[in-house]
Amino acid sequence: MIGQDMMRVCDLISSRRQVGVRTIVAIAGPPASGKSTLADNVVQSLNAHQSSAVPLATLVPMDGYHLDNRVLETRSLLDKKGTPETFDGVGFCKAIRGLQSTRHESFHPKFDRQMDLAIAGAIAVHPETPTIVVEGNYLLMDSDPWRTLADVYAATVFVSPTLEELKSRLQRRWIKHGFDPKSALQRATTNDLPNAELVIRESRKADLTLNQNYTEFRMRYAF
Template sequence: MTTFQADVEAVCAMARAGSTDSGRTVIGIAGPPASGKSTLAEAVVTALNDAAKGDVPLAALVPMDGYHLDNAILKAKGLFDRKGAPETFDAHGFCAALGRLRDQSHELFFPRFDRGIDMSVAGALSIHPQTPIVVVEGNYLLLESAPWSSLKDLFSATVFVSPAREVLRARLLQRWIDHGHSPEAALQRASGNDLPNAERILDESVAADLILHQSDLD
């Protein structure tokens, strides 16, 4: 079993342990950009559903990225170059929407961020009322400042994915290079926005129930 597979199983076990007949289990997975949190969250939901029986999914995924502010709004506010920072999300809307997860009386819908068109698509994710586990993933789920701090009472358990800073830096640079930027341009983009955001997340997030280092994704 690889380190990544062991991490997936650890989070799955946490989700199963929290699942009861009394209500929905909500697992929060947070971490800096390029930490591997999205890959982990997707793998956890897939593993839970693959092991389940029945027509209703055992688990569903709600990514924070669906609450990116639209590019037109970011440009009007002078925040386009800071896209991905806390102030470039509808934080209050996101936190309010997550509060609905405890309501299992009807199907719930959430937006999904489409990277192909660089914008969020409303109502693109659905959660069946009988789905007992929801995994929420995003950079700022554990920030100690408002409104993010209100989420601590929602989560049944939390996970923080925290690779070493040098690993994050290398991944962020490679991400921009993979998008067609030169190493110099990649460094400028990472240093101007991604790395400051990562530092804030590492320094200003409250302690999670489980910390994973994800130094590799093998």
């Protein structure tokens, strides 16, 4: 299924490629939906047959714009990490809009899950790279600041398994990070799952929606 989904996303990007400006693509979805893996695979596929040292596509994840844990602590938000208010949403949207310009190289932060912090300047975007894939939970949220990028995205993708599947994946994620099954389930149900429900409920319709059991391919306008 991952391979088929990747091919569908690549086909969508090809059909929406912009002429004379960067093609910026959004891959959104709730936590543990598989959007990060999908986005990474899409970028790897787009770069697989490049003939120069300049990447044809670069991945810029929203997670790099997490607020630092020390900031979250001062705002009593550390236990809510991952919710919209725990990101520099305005800074993220400004940076993504800035990627429309190809006049100079730009640098973006990357989130290190093991260290639980963002690393500044870890992602370089070459000025000649024509396609940017942006990945994150809130990219299609119909609220500010996220919706200010609606006119920036040439194509949008939404990945959303069922809530039961998300619950299972989120619990396994926390177990992987050292929590016992009971504590992992509590972390999943008290913070991550409500975030997932928010993303599913408040996100705008995407051009391509990928679900657990089926794939719906809906284009906003003709190729």
